[in-house]
Amino acid sequence: MNPxxxxxxxxxSADLPALERIAARSVHGIGSLPQDPAKLSRRLAHAEQSFQSEDVASGEESYLFLLEHAGRVVGCSGIxxxxxxxxxxxxxxxxxxxxxxxxxxxTRRMHTLHLCHDLTGATLxxxxYIEPEYEATVAPELLSRARLLFIRRFADRFAGARIAAEMPGVSDEQGHSPFWSAVGERFFRMSYPEAERVSEGRSKSLIADLMPRTPIYVGLLPPPAQVSIGQLHPVGELPFxxxxxxxxxxxxxxxxFDAGPTVVAHLDQLATVRAARRLAVTSGEPGPAAAWHLVAAGGRAxxxxxxxxxxxxxxTLRSGxxxxxxxxxxxxxxxxxAPLVVATDDEEGAQ
Incomplete structure (x- = not known):
C-alpha cells in the first residue's frame, strides 16, 4: 500500500451510505455509531455544521472524519x-x-467505584473504526492521530485542556456485558444493547439517573464483573x-456501561502534539533525509x-x-x- x-x-451528508456500512460492521459497545439511518444522517448533518460554522465555538460541536484509501472509505473517527x-x-x-x-x-484496602462527572467539558x-484488512498498516495511525493535529490547528474550538477517550469493555457476540449485568441492569432493568439504544449511544445522564450514588464495592460483585473492570474488548486493542x-x-x-477503560491526557503532553511543527510549503521533492510524517492542511471545512x-x-516543507x-x-x-513514529517519554529519557 502506498501511504x-x-x-x-x-x-x-453525502457519506451516509459509507457510514451505514461502517455502523453495520461495528460491534456492541461502540455505541456512538448507531445502526439507524436517521440517527446517522443527523450525526452527519451535525458534523457538517460543526466544520462549516463560523460562529464562536459553543462546545456543542461534534466532528466526524472519514479515511479514504485510493478514494474508498475504509474508516472513521470523531471528536x-x-x-x-x-x-x-x-x-x-x-x-x-x-x-x-x-x-x-x-486493616483492609477495598477497591471501590465512585460515580463522578470529573470529565465533563473534556474534549472526547x-x-x-478501521476495516480489518487495514489494521496492520499505517492507516490506523493517520486515522487516530490526525485528530490531534486538528485539535492543535484549531485550538480555539476546544476549550477543555483535557482529552479523553472511552474504550469498549468486555462483552460477548450477543452484546452481553458482565459488568452491566451485575450493576447497570439491577437498576435499569434493560440489557446492555437495549440500554445503549435507549440512551442513543452512551448518553451518561440517562443511565446515571438510576445508578446508585454510593460507592460500589468491587469485592461484592460477581467474579466475571470484577475481572471485566478496566478490560478491553478485542476491537478496542488497536485504538487503545x-x-x-x-x-x-x-x-x-x-x-x-461496560467498565471499559476511559483514557485521559492533557493535549500539550501528547507525543504527536509535542513533536508537531508548522511549515510553509515550497515546490520540489523531499530530500534523501526525509522521513514519513502525518501532514495536515486546510481550514476546518x-x-x-x-x-x-x-x-x-x-x-519549510517540500511536499512532493x-x-x-x-x-x-x-x-x-x-x-x-508530525512524525509517523514518535518517541515515548521513556525513549526520550534514554537519549
Missing amino acids: TELLLRPAT AASAGFHDRFYSYRNEFMVHGSRGLRV LTSF QILFREGFETDTYVDV SFRATLGLVGPSTT AEVARRLGLQSGEEVDV
Missing part, C-alpha cells in the same frame, strides 16, 4: 468538542478505601495502543491529512507532487506535520 494514497477528510455539553458526562472513578479495626489489628475522541503510546493514562476512570515524506527543515495534489497544497501555505 500517500490515504486521505483523512471531514464527513459530509466531541465538550463531553457532556447538554448533560453531565458520567464515569466511574477507581478509588481505594481503607477499613480497619484497632481491636482486631486488621470518539467513533474510531495508539493512544497509550501518545501518553494517555488508563487507571483512573471506567465506563458506566477543507481539512485534509495524509502521510508524506518530510525533511528535517524547521521552516503526490502529497501536494492530494491535499490541494499551494506554495506558501502552512501545514502541520
